[in-house]
Amino acid sequence: xxxxxxTTYSSVFxxxxxxxxxxxxxxxxxxxxxxxxxxxxxxxxxxxxLSGAIKVLRVDENGDELLLYFLEPGDTCAxxxxxxxxxxxxxxxxxAELDTELLMVPVQKMEEWTATYKSWxxxxxxxxxxxxxxxxxxxxxxxxxxxxxxxxxYLKDKAKISGETTLHTTHQEIAYDLNTSRVVxxxxxxxxxxxxxxxxxxxxxxxxxx
Numbered sequence: 330x331x332x333x334x335x336t337t338y339s340s341v342f343x344x345x346x347x348x349x350x351x352x353x354x355x356x357x358x359x360x361x362x363x364x365x366x367x368x369x370x371x372x373x374x375x376x377x378x379l380s381g382a383i384k385v386l387r388v389d390e391n392g393d394e395l396l397l398y399f400l401e402p403g404d405t406c407a408x409x410x411x412x413x414x415x416x417x418x419x420x421x422x423x424x425a426e427l428d429t430e431l432l433m434v435p436v437q438k439m440e441e442w443t444a445t446y447k448s449w450x451x452x453x454x455x456x457x458x459x460x461x462x463x464x465x466x467x468x469x470x471x472x473x474x475x476x477x478x479x480x481x482x483y484l485k486d487k488a489k490i491s492g493e494t495t496l497h498t499t500h501q502e503i504a505y506d507l508n509t510s511r512v513v514x515x516x517x518x519x520x521x522x523x524x525x526x527x528x529x530x531x532x533x534x535x536x537x538x539x
Contacts, residue, residue, distance in 0.1 A: 332379035332430050337402050346446045350377070354432035359425045366423040372412040374433040378402045381429025382490045384506070386422040396483070396506040398463035399426060399490050407460035410453065413439060426490055476509065477517045481526060483507060488536050495535045 334351055342350070354377065359365060366372060368388050376383075383400040385408065400406055400423075408421050413436040442449040470479055483506065487496055500518065504511045518534065521527045528535040 332402075334377075334379065334432060337379050338377065341403070341452055342448045343446065346442065346449060349438070349442070350432060350434065353438050354434045357431045357433055359429050359431065361425050361428050363425045364422065365425065365431075366409065366419050366421065368419060368422055370419045371416070372409050372419055374435050375405055375410050375413055375439055376400075377432040377434060378404050379430040379432060382426040383423050383429060384426045386424065386506070387420075388422050393508055394422065394505050395508040397421065397467055398460065399486065401490065404459075405452075405456050407457045410439065410456070426487075476507075476513065477520060479507060480514065480517050481521060484527065484534060484536055494537075495533055497533050499532055 334347055334354075338350070339347060355374070357376075359381075365376070365383065378400055380402050383406075385397045385400065385406060386394045387397055388394050406421075406423065409419070409423070411417070412419050439453075443453065470482060474482070480503070483503070484496065487498075488494055500514045501511045503518075504514045507514070518527065518529055522529050526537055528537065
């Protein structure tokens with residue numbers, strides 16, 4: 330992978346800022362399932378996604394995980410920004426959903442650009458707003474949807490992220506993301522298959538309609 334910042338961010342940032350990002354940010358490639366940030370890490374740079382996708386999880390004291398949201402090309406993580414600027418430990422876990430290419434922006438530059446570039450300030454504020462909306466949507470999903478509805482929404486979200494209608498995943502991996510048991514996920518997947526919403530194969534799930 331060798332994605333260009335101009336392709337992803339030229340419509341967001343002015344040319345001078347794009348040039349500064351190219352000069353100062355560190356390009357990083359991560360493979361699917363790699364952990365980028367873990368609970369308790371100190372975060373010293375902010376990610377700008379060029380390609381791929383990242384899932385952001387909350388983890389409780391027992392190690393149980395809950396998917397909060399996905400990040401796609403053009404996104405950054407507001408929680409990472411908060412950790413950087415506040416010099417606090419991470420309270421989230423970030424894992425590569427796909428092979429992903431990132432630009433890591435040092436915290437010193439984040440502060441400098443906030444004072445210098447209007448487009449950067451707008452990007453930061455919009456990122457906070459977008460992640461807040463996604464968190465509220467996650468809360469609504471947990472509070473108001475049945476588990477089978479949550480499961481189908483999760484599968485459709487993953488399909489949209491990957492651009493494929495067939496997902497290569499296990500029942501246990503889904504259970505981790507939705508903070509439930511594998512037995513519950515297996516039962517609900519069979520129910521969705523009976524309703525002809527999905528097709529189950531060994532370690533893969535095909536979604537019939539998005």
